[in-house]
Amino acid sequence: MTIASMQGVVKRYGSDVVLDYIDLDIYEGEIIGLLGPNGAGKTTLIQTLTGMTPFERGKVALFGQLKNPFSNQNKEKIGLVTQEITVFEELTAKENLQFFAGVYGLKGNERKKRIEETLEFVGLGDKGDKVPTKFSGGMKRRLNIACALTHQPKFLIMDEPTVGIDPQSRNYILEAVKRLRENGTTILYTTHYMEEVQAIASRVVIMDQGQIIKEGTVDELIETVQHEEKIKIDVTEPDRVPINNLKNVAGVQKVIVSGSQITIISTFGSGNLDRIISLVKEHAGVLGIHADKPNLEDVFLTLTGKQLRDKGEE
Numbered sequence: 017m018t019i020a021s022m023q024g025v026v027k028r029y030g031s032d033v034v035l036d037y038i039d040l041d042i043y044e045g046e047i048i049g050l051l052g053p054n055g056a057g058k059t060t061l062i063q064t065l066t067g068m069t070p071f072e073r074g075k076v077a078l079f080g081q082l083k084n085p086f087s088n089q090n091k092e093k094i095g096l097v098t099q100e101i102t103v104f105e106e107l108t109a110k111e112n113l114q115f116f117a118g119v120y121g122l123k124g125n126e127r128k129k130r131i132e133e134t135l136e137f138v139g140l141g142d143k144g145d146k147v148p149t150k151f152s153g154g155m156k157r158r159l160n161i162a163c164a165l166t167h168q169p170k171f172l173i174m175d176e177p178t179v180g181i182d183p184q185s186r187n188y189i190l191e192a193v194k195r196l197r198e199n200g201t202t203i204l205y206t207t208h209y210m211e212e213v214q215a216i217a218s219r220v221v222i223m224d225q226g227q228i229i230k231e232g233t234v235d236e237l238i239e240t241v242q243h244e245e246k247i248k249i250d251v252t253e254p255d256r257v258p259i260n261n262l263k264n265v266a267g268v269q270k271v272i273v274s275g276s277q278i279t280i281i282s283t284f285g286s287g288n289l290d291r292i293i294s295l296v297k298e299h300a301g302v303l304g305i306h307a308d309k310p311n312l313e314d315v316f317l318t319l320t321g322k323q324l325r326d327k328g329e330e
């Protein structure tokens with residue numbers, strides 16, 4: 017069953033095309049990892065998919081309904097974890113959940129039971145009576161996720177839920193997402209951390225500059241770069257390295273400079289390593305050379321010529 021579908025969706029802000037003919041089908045039981053750098057259009061995609069922002073062209077269907085996709089009935093089946101943490105700081109964890117459960121019409125014992133279960137689920141079972149001002153960033157985020165879960169949504173949308181939180185909470189959230197899927201929830205999870213997508217996504221959708229540039233399982237995507245070799249060279253003076261000369265070395269497909277690191281993608285088996293290194297050494301000091309196994313970052317690099325994340329970005 018198709019949970020959500022976008023067909024030819026175009027969204028502009030002024031003259032900027034932020035979503036550029038998006039086609040996307042999300043099927044029941046999937047964890048879609050929507051991967052893209054900052055500004056790719058991930059949040060805007062979520063906003064159009066949930067009826068939070070109008071769009072110029074195209075169609076959205078939710079739960080098979082194309083005619084009135086953003087009906088209250090459909091919205092009740094969705095849980096949304098926005099990029100900004102939206103909890104009431106002055107209310108206790110339990111009171112926060114009471115509020116959100118109330119919005120979704122849960123009442124009485126059912127509401128009480130769901131609140132307890134949900135707090136337990138996000139690992140805050142013993143923190144129900146505490147106010148979030150005393151919480152770490154990771155705990156606040158888990159409370160925020162709980163607020164989107166009390167009504168047991170069929171479709172959970174999470175917009176970069178692990179940005180800026182401690183590794184322990186991050187792992188907790190990733191495990192929780194996997195458990196939710198096992199319980200039948202369909203999940204759209206946006207991130208610019210390829211490791212997260214590699215850990216949880218049943219299908220990956222890669223976005224850049226308002227377009228979906230590739231999709232598939234993690235293995236399928238990595239397969240597309242298997243015929244490539246990647247070398248990373250840390251240098252003392254990246255500005256002095258003649259990038260165009262490197263690009264002209266036989267077998268070299270792409271050269272990307274990011275800070276003091278030069279990444280070179282070559283066709284597998286080109287045997288051009290000596291030539292590349294001596295060319296670099298003629299112009300700059302070499303601090304280190306690494307050759308890694310291909311990963312999703314390389315898929316993005318090969319498709320766009322850009323790093324998924326800027327160096328030093330969290």
Ligand SMILES: Nc1ncnc2c1ncn2[C@@H]1O[C@H](COP(=O)(O)OP(=O)(O)OP(=O)(O)O)[C@@H](O)[C@H]1O
Binds near residue numbers: 029208
């Ligand atoms: N309300 C707005 N008005 C004008 N431009 C906007 C608005 N919201 C987003 N944009 C622009 O649309 C583009 C896509 O933004 P969006 O937030 O959807 O990207 P994103 O992939 O979610 O990135 P991030 O990871 O930074 O949140 C960006 O260039 C952004 O500046």
